Amino acid sequence: MTTMEREQGHIVEPKVLVRVWLALMALTGLLVASSFVSHTLAVWAMLTLTPLKAWLVLQFFMHLRYEGPLLKGMVLVALSVLVIFIGMMFLDLGLR
């Protein structure tokens, strides 16, 4: 199955990229602003906005959105493994 033909990935229009960038800037602003409002808000913003930003980068800048199920599945596996590791460690730290 070695492919000899020239191949390249999906093309994402600059327009889309710039819009994603604007969204990222806005989210960063929001995140920083919320940290000045109150501690609880800051924590919630961190827990929601940060993954959202990362998700945008993954989906658009890194073209994950346009990839096949194989790569998507792999990314899902890797991320869940990390989350499970951290979660299971808290079985100890959280309940000691």
Place this chain on the structure above:
Amino acid sequence: MSEAGHSDYQGAKIGMWLFLFTELMLFGGLFLLYSGYRSLHPEAFHHASQGLSVLLGTVNTLVLLTSSLFAALALTAVQQGRSAESARWTGLTAALGLVFLLIKAFEWGMKFLHGIYPGSALVKALPQGEGLFFGLYFTMTGLHGLHVLAGVALLSVMALLVRRGTVAQGDCVLLENSALYWHIVDVIWIFLLPLFYLAA
């Protein structure tokens, strides 16, 4: 990475993603430590974080996000056959990476001047937990900085290759993979910002 005359676009990309996973897990270990220690010493982390400049952290975030945009634009440009433009975007990405490093160096320098560096007497004298915060801060931003440095080197080479036409429309997986690397470095910083600078 593939042998001359035999190139497997999908294979190269799968390989790159697998490599990104290892980067993710490398920092993952540190995130694990961070979350563990923050849950053990919430107050201390809160307090220590006030010693970091939100302004510098935020500016650096904006710099890195923008550089990520440039990297993505560079890829689109080369895919559409605009090599010269792509080389420019790639170069700019690397340049912003340097800006990021300069700001980081300034920030670290200020800390050092104030006697806050790994193993310093001041850090050792801090209350329990705050020293940990700074230990993690230097380790994580330091390791991240090294990745930025590697990325800058990589992208500079890419800019050359694109200019020379070695990487061009239809054969740009090298640039694509470099951009992927750059984005993951960006993603990691996206998490570092709130964990360190906004924890106060």
Place this chain on the structure above:
Amino acid sequence: MNSIVPQASSLSLSIDRYFIGSMALCLAVLLGVTFCLVYFSVRYSRARNPAPEDIEGSAWLEVAWTVIPTILFLGLFYFGWTDFRTLRNPPADSMTVQVTARQWAWSFEYPDGRRTSELYAALGRPMRLELRTLDVIHGFYIPAFRLKMDVVPGRATDAWFLPRLLGDFDIQCSVICGTDHSLMLSKVHVLPEDDFKSWYFRDEAAAGGQRLSQGRPRRSASGLDRAHGRALLADKGCLACHSLDGSAMVGPTFKGLAGSMQKGVSQGKELTVRADEAFMRTGIKDPEGFIMEGYPAVMPPSELTDEEVSAMVQAIQELGK
């Protein structure tokens, strides 16, 4: 089991029951598998069965040998857990003893402040241990009690036991902690309750005729006599590394140390100095300041008052040449 290692605590009975039960199950499985391996190899050998038959599998069998082991495993897990629950929940009426570990010695402190280097316990009475360490991780292990607990820097861990046999049992350190990890030994003496009581209330003769380790020196004592200095040396763990009789241990022997000429390294410079009183004083307070030739730089700093140091130095000096 008792003949291999005494079943000296209440818990050892149920742990051993589990051991024998799970061992029996595992042996049965092992024998079954091995029997099949051998029998099939012989029965279906190339000579006996030249024409093999392809069997691709059997859904029934796969399910059976997935589900049955799973059930057995869950059972094994459950009974292991019940033992653990007992182990982790000390009875309310336990006496609590503070255990302190350091490289490479144990010390025990009773509720009234009395300190020993070997543990004493009463038959049939639960005892709870609170374990702390002054340096690295150690492991408190009494095989006869089937009891083990790591001792972790920065916090206290705990364990408990209820002795059911009289006698002396070994305490060993189970976590690698440096050169003399394997010599970090002690004993637990299980006494009849009355003997324990009379021992505890300072009647030392009642303790089965055993010479007890030094009781804790009273702070108020102003007469810093030799016995006190020696007691301190034992008490502060010095004797884990230094001998009093000239025999070689991790650190130099105290016998003849005072007044001798010592070669060593201080702040990167090699020099030879006389081990006078001042030298020993600083040596005890700041062990890293001078490292004697031929010895590792492992001596830990101790928190001592000036009086205590004086008493110790005096005791060392009296050991003479």
Place this chain on the structure above:
Amino acid sequence: MSYLEKEGSGGLWSWVTSTDHKRIGVLYLALLTAFFWVAVGIGIVMRFKQLSAGDFLVSAQAYNALFTVHGVIMIFMFVIPGLPAVFGNFFLPILIGAKDVAFPRLNLLSWWFFLAGACLALASLFTGPGAPDTGWTFYVPFSLRTGTNVSLAVFAAFVLGLSSILTGINFITTVHRLRCEGMTWHRMPLFVWAVYSTGWIQVLATPIIGITLLLVILERAFGIGVFDPGRGGDPLLYQHLFWIYSHPAVYIMIVPAMGAVTEIIPTFARRCIFGYRAIAYSSLAIAALGSLVWAHHMFTSGMADVAAVVFSLLTFLVAVPSAIKVFNWTATLYKGSVDMAPAMLYALTFVFLFSIGGLTGIMQGALGLNVHLHDTYWIVGHFHYVMFGGTGFAFFAALLYWFPKMFGRQYDPKPAYYAWALMFLGFNMLYGSMLVLGMMGMPRRYYAHLPQFHTLHVVATVGSWALVAGLVVLYWNFLRALVFGKPAESDPWGGKTLEWTLASPPLAENFETLPVVTGAPYSYNPRTPA
């Protein structure tokens, strides 16, 4: 031209710069064998020391260094790279009908990293303030305080980890991208499934040990304080990070070994494997579940009781896929036509010894019993049964099975049987005694031991002599075959997987034309529907 002759044949340089996956496999074999013998030597010295209960032969400090170095070499330089790096490299591409791995140059790079890491590890023995004395687990805070050469040893492990990661990336990509026509997932030989599953563990778990070891170095060099209890650091977090990798690592050791055994058994039973899918998926299941049990190494460490309970439960569950494999291997003999060639004998011995190791593993996975057995010789017995009885014997079996293919020479089977008898006897004397010692309460990593443990220590030591005698016979036999062996046929055992369609030794490019696969991998009897 065979791969052995190509590229200027003999020159060492042509070997160490070759990107041919087969040559790289052989390069790994050479390095591994060398280090393996170093560590075996150390093991023997340790056993000699235990002939006496007190001071004997070596000092206490030296003994601590010996078991640390023995463990580090055996784990990081022998059993972890073991089967994947040698046989995975050599046979994975061939078994799926490919000309090479996906990234041949990266593959060579990982070998060089391996060499570099190995050299660093050896350097840590002879340079600086003395060999590390912490045990291969490098627990803090002892590893931070000891004056010995921990930083260098830990850095060596880091570099070796890097090598392992790159190999994993390579294998996963190869399996996804380079299968030949007709080689569907369910037609892949089971060794490939095993190496593929292992690749995932290598990629996802190894970086964690990497960062953990880096932290140890940073802490020693700069005092960043992340594990320092004086500053609120938690030594148990180090243990979590360490075992998050190091437990999955034990499956990096065993799963490819299971894969190799799964190739050998059907060949010599001359029938298809029993339960192909069960074996294939159980490899994945081990990889997945195996990532979730790490804290069973920490039951007495002072972690939360709830965590202990959950991790014990998961530990029992991870044994299920291993059990499935054992039963399927056994069933594969049923109605076969068994040829007890040396490779088969060693493979079945693997099943037996691994079962003992695994069963002792479950016993110590029980919460209550673990408290007694933890950090005793029982554990030492357990892991030698799985790592040496398991991975070690599978390695021998694989070497006996593939040696003619790799080197084009046939060995004399008789000495291999003698070696087996010696090793089997010695092995059980040595490690069986350790299990009993552990039950009696003999702690591990002990230089001196109490009198009640003495007899069994002597028995174990005598066993180690028989074991090593057997090993010498085995390797001497291989060496002799390399030089004097008769030329091997292309399919000496009547195997049906793709490597047996090639010449012995294979051509440099493996296949002149890429094969097209039309059926299941182990079709010995044409009656089998594909």
